Amino acid sequence: MAQVSGIADEQTSTPLSSSNTILLRISRFNPEHDDSSQFMEFTVPYERWTTVLEAILDVKKHFDHSVAVRYSCRQATCGSCGMMINGKPRLACFTKISELNSNVVTVEPMNNFPIIRDLAVKFERLFDTHQKIKPYLIRDDSELVSDEREFLQSPEEVEQYIQFANCIKCGLCNSACPTMATDSSFVGPQALAQAYRYVADSRDKGKDSRLKIIDDSHGIWRCHFAGSCSQVCPKGVDPAMGIQLLRGYLLGFRS
Amino acid sequence: MTQDEHKEGIKGMVNPGRYGIERVAYWLMRLSGLGLLAYFIGHIYETSNILRGQVGWTEFLELTQTTEGHAILAIVIAMCVFHTVNGIRVMLGHGGIGVGKPARPDYPYDPASQNYRHKIGIYSAIVLAAVAMMYGLAVMFGE
Ligand code: HEM
Ligand code: SF4
Ligand code: FES
Numbered sequence: 587m588a589q590v591s592g593i594a595d596e597q598t599s600t601p602l603s604s605s606n607t608i609l610l611r612i613s614r615f616n617p618e619h620d621d622s623s624q625f626m627e628f629t630v631p632y633e634r635w636t637t638v639l640e641a642i643l644d645v646k647k648h649f650d651h652s653v654a655v656r657y658s659c660r661q662a663t664c665g666s667c668g669m670m671i672n673g674k675p676r677l678a679c680f681t682k683i684s685e686l687n688s689n690v691v692t693v694e695p696m697n698n699f700p701i702i703r704d705l706a707v708k709f710e711r712l713f714d715t716h717q718k719i720k721p722y723l724i725r726d727d728s729e730l731v732s733d734e735r736e737f738l739q740s741p742e743e744v745e746q747y748i749q750f751a752n753c754i755k756c757g758l759c760n761s762a763c764p765t766m767a768t769d770s771s772f773v774g775p776q777a778l779a780q781a782y783r784y785v786a787d788s789r790d791k792g793k794d795s796r797l798k799i800i801d802d803s804h805g806i807w808r809c810h811f812a813g814s815c816s817q818v819c820p821k822g823v824d825p826a827m828g829i830q831l832l833r834g835y836l837l838g839f840r841s
Numbered sequence: 842m843t844q845d846e847h848k849e850g851i852k853g854m855v856n857p858g859r860y861g862i863e864r865v866a867y868w869l870m871r872l873s874g875l876g877l878l879a880y881f882i883g884h885i886y887e888t889s890n891i892l893r894g895q896v897g898w899t900e901f902l903e904l905t906q907t908t909e910g911h912a913i914l915a916i917v918i919a920m921c922v923f924h925t926v927n928g929i930r931v932m933l934g935h936g937g938i939g940v941g942k943p944a945r946p947d948y949p950y951d952p953a954s955q956n957y958r959h960k961i962g963i964y965s966a967i968v969l970a971a972v973a974m975m976y977g978l979a980v981m982f983g984e
Binding site for chain 2: 828
């Protein structure tokens with residue numbers, strides 16, 4: 587019982603349990619009254635398993651509650667906590683401090699997204715482009731009206747798209763993309779990968795209408811296959827693969 | 842920083858340091874494409890000197906016989922070889938060739954499109970460009 591009360595005593599458990607500390611640098615920016623962002627520095631304890639998100643929450647709890655950060659699931663599922671961590675877009679809840687191999691951890695808002703405040707960015711455009719490619723099965727009939735059976739798929743047919751269905755809309759790929767860095771109108775790797783996700787689904791009949799949407803001057807042709815999207819994706823979606831397979835249809839390499 | 846889109850900008854676009862050799866290849870492809878375009882324009886201008894007759898032509902051609910001229914030509918050779926070899930790789934990739942097959946992803950989620958075939962393509966483009974450049978330098982300075 588003594589053990590349980592020890593754990594429950596939160597004030598002393600966190601700082602005393604760890605001998606390792608890092609310097610956490612958090613970018614602070616409030617567009618309503620700041621002209622530029624500034625870093626605030628905090629020394630935070632960490633264990634081998636401490637994530638960057640936990641370190642930020644530690645700061646909010648013990649030092650400065652006003653740090654703005656968005657998170658929910660803490661397990662790489664909701665896609666809320668994307669941010670620049672030591673210069674690269676990553677999920678804060680899926681990045682352990684120990685794997686960064688650095689005594690200094692710098693967190694900034696994701697690039698290529700407007701800043702709401704501090705580490706939280708706006709996702710409106712990401713959701714808009716996602717919507718634009720029609721992220722749903724397109725076909726004339728429906729599971730509900732035709733003889734009340736689900737559309738059947740073989741395991742092989744599922745393999746064709748399941749990787750792309752893993753996307754959690756975290757936006758890391760759009761943040762790493764070199765085209766997104768300069769082109770505000772580019773549809774982006776997240777949406778393009780989702781276009782492939784539905785085109786590759788054997789139940790879907792909307793290939794032609796989706797290809798028409800992405801065959802645009804700010805559509806798929808702005809992808810130069812730099813692959814940075816795939817390198818930062820935390821779910822193994824590999825948007826670069828989906829985009830090239832998609833482009834294969836438009837270039838006549840595939841049918 | 843402004844309230845706008847917070848785009849990374851050209852500085853982020855050209856930074857080749859963070860995302861592996863594929864991003865380096867992307868950057869070299871742009872650089873060599875623009876370099877070749879500049880050379881191409883210069884080349885048209887240079888060859889148009891033949892309109893000034895043989896004297897004008899020889900006079901202008903002497904520019905390429907200097908040390909600087911040799912160095913620039915060597916860089917053009919390298920850009921040309923890299924751009925062509927990597928261009929073939931990029932065109933195949935754009936057609937969906939050699940980018941891997943979709944599969945159920947497993948941790949640590951190594952992306953199949955960033956595979957050894959494309960990496961070999963990039964490294965061979967760089968090595969071939971370097972070899973061609975050195976051969977060019979040997980011929981030009983060996984005269
Ligand atoms: C056999 C020769 C060539 C091949 C196979 C080739 C291939 C390519 C490919 C595939 C791209 C697109 C790269 C991407 O999507 O990122 C490209 C871009 C480009 N190429 Fe070439 N090319 C060749 C020769 C040339 C020449 C001779 C010039 C100049 C006169 C040139 C200038 C450019 C330029 C300016 C770009 C745009 C670069 C960019 O926006 O990233 N290319 N080339
Ligand atoms: S493709 Fe990957 S990086 Fe891009 S939004 Fe989906 S899960 Fe995030
Ligand atoms: S908190 Fe949900 S993905 Fe990180």
